Amino acid sequence: MFIALLAPELIVGQAYEQKKQAKLVHNTWCAHFNIKPGSPEDKMGIEGAFFVVMGGFVVNEDPEAGEDSEKDNFTWHRSLTSKGFLNYLSKNQIPLDAINKRVIVDKGKADIVAKFLVCLQALWMVIQASARKASGLPITVLELHVVIQVMFVLITYTQWGYKPLNANEPIILSIEGEIGVTSARTFRKVGKNENSFLEILDSIEANWERSPSNGWVVIGAAVITGVAHASAWNYPFPTHIEKVMWRVSSIALAAPSMYFSVSVVSETVRKVTRKYSRVDELDTGKGSWEDSTLYSILTVAFFLTSVPLYILSIIFITVEAFISLRKVPLRTYDSVQWMDYWPHV
Template identity: 25%
Template sequence: MGGFALDIDDTDSRSAVLFNGAKRLTLTAKGVALFAQCGHILDISVDEIKDKNKADGLAKLLVCIQAGWMIIQVISRTAAGLPTTLLEVHVVAHVVCALIMYMLWWHKPRQVTSPTVLKGDWLPLTAYMYLASQMSGKVPQGKFAMFRFATPELEKLAYFEARTARREDIDQVNHCDTAQSRGTGHLGLRPTIQNLEQEGEATLQDPETEASSDLKRLAENALLLYPILQTRFAPARDGNTSGTTYRMPYVTELLQTHALDWPNDGLLRRTQSFIMGMVLWGASTVYGAIHVAAWDYFFPSQLEQLFWRLSSIWVTFCAAFWLITNLLAHVFPFIDKIWVAYNKRTLGCLSTVVISLLCILCGISYIVSRAYIVVEAFVSIRNVPKGVYDTPAWSQVFPHL
């Protein structure tokens, strides 16, 4: 839908410094949830959502009918005792997946390019969300930079003690006064990072990587204005012996430059891991099962038939395995916690190696199996039974493309 975007006042020159020149920041799903927790309920009517849709129900229905005609053809040919090619089976598998997609996305607006712009005095909250997101960190450089993610600036900070919000602080922030905020609570570098700097092993004081003082002051005041944010900080557990009381932040993706079309850390964990996972792997299971159904179909050679059987079984098994895993993770939360710990690289070394090897082997073999099925579906038409060119008489009565 283009997402929900925060419109930063482009007449204010501070935005060029505070948010790296961004004039509009898009909320992730977690960002929208945090907004609601802070009392900013997004009031979007159904009519506004429908107005963004560029495809009506009739167009979708015609697509489904045309796609479903292929399934009817294959069923009718089988009922009439006529042979079916592997290419037809392969197309049917994709048609079934397409119909599942249309069923789930029937009411989803299509080709939405413009986001729903939110306007309000949310600068402190925006600053906090910005610091908690990867876009606030320094872009990785060097080898394999494209496979690395920027570290959010908030992850380098800690919240020291607490204070009570005062109107003067908020007014100062709104005017971007660079004077130190009144009170004892503040965001600062983690003590462990400060120690590293003293030893010359950290570069956080580099102007390119240090969060600006204005952003930190805005984030501090967000913690005062929205007490719910303080629950996102946990007591330090990194061997602090200095006697200083501080809390560590929970960092996750809250803002992005634009709405992403692929699963990412900004999605709500339950939605991302379970619902989406079960739907995707459920569709993949159906995809593999349809190819398994061609077990005794005609193949140009026995070797090709063997590879087809092995590939279709493996695709079905892998998809069913991950489907069941997602289901078990929903029933038994500790399984999901293991996967979350693995993604955050906080799992034990042995467990991480075992899971990584399983994922790599399973992933590579799954891709190879899927690729073989696609190639064989086309290669096999070089030698097919004569009956594949016959069609049931009744199917010629109905107009179709």
């Protein structure tokens, strides 16, 4: 919740990647058993695929010798990653009846109706702000900030519409035959800090190594965040200093995209070079651009400047959105007449 408040674009990036992985798992499952997606024979469904991506399936044998070990606030669980699940599936070690989406849906704490009501309530905030703008009434900085957050929530819900919500208990998955050699790609290491800011950054950057297109989603969302907040460029603020700081912070919100753009562009160039280059780097004796000292220096410099600047900027914008209410135009307290008669919660 805290990360969604301060960095909604990261959550959008995570949601996009998880939906992409869920589609891959679901399509692979259906192709493996020669099942048409969405048919009555499809017992997994997209809900079950999301549960796989969430790490909701655990195996009945510990990959580590002995009891579960705890170290640095983490615990090794027997939670399968999506790669590990597909690996066992390709070896015919997961039977068709091992997954039932009805059981998975039952574990969720919200159905489609509850999610629809949440989206409807969030959409009402957007309609309310749009109506005030169309009527010539002033919009406060807090309203603008909330509308931006709401838009990201709606985008996230489009990606997580079929994802089970708050499913706390995993499902034991029986693996037929030997589990074999385990690795970090097969089992997930989860613990108290799995949803931390740095963990999400590491996850997003790792996903970009497989598909740079995922990175452009976060970069685009970061730029949209900055531009949307910059729309309050000429809004009335309590003091001139606060207005200037808001403008600077709005521009700085897109700062992390500078760091991530280097990673995405570099990864894209590397893949294109490997695909079309006629000379193997190993044969020339030259290292890749990612291994150079200059690349390391630039990457560290971008990270150490853009990320702290982004954190400070979003903290200021969040705080300023509330404290700016101490001095607002008088017409802020007026409401659109027709909205007073429209039933809403």
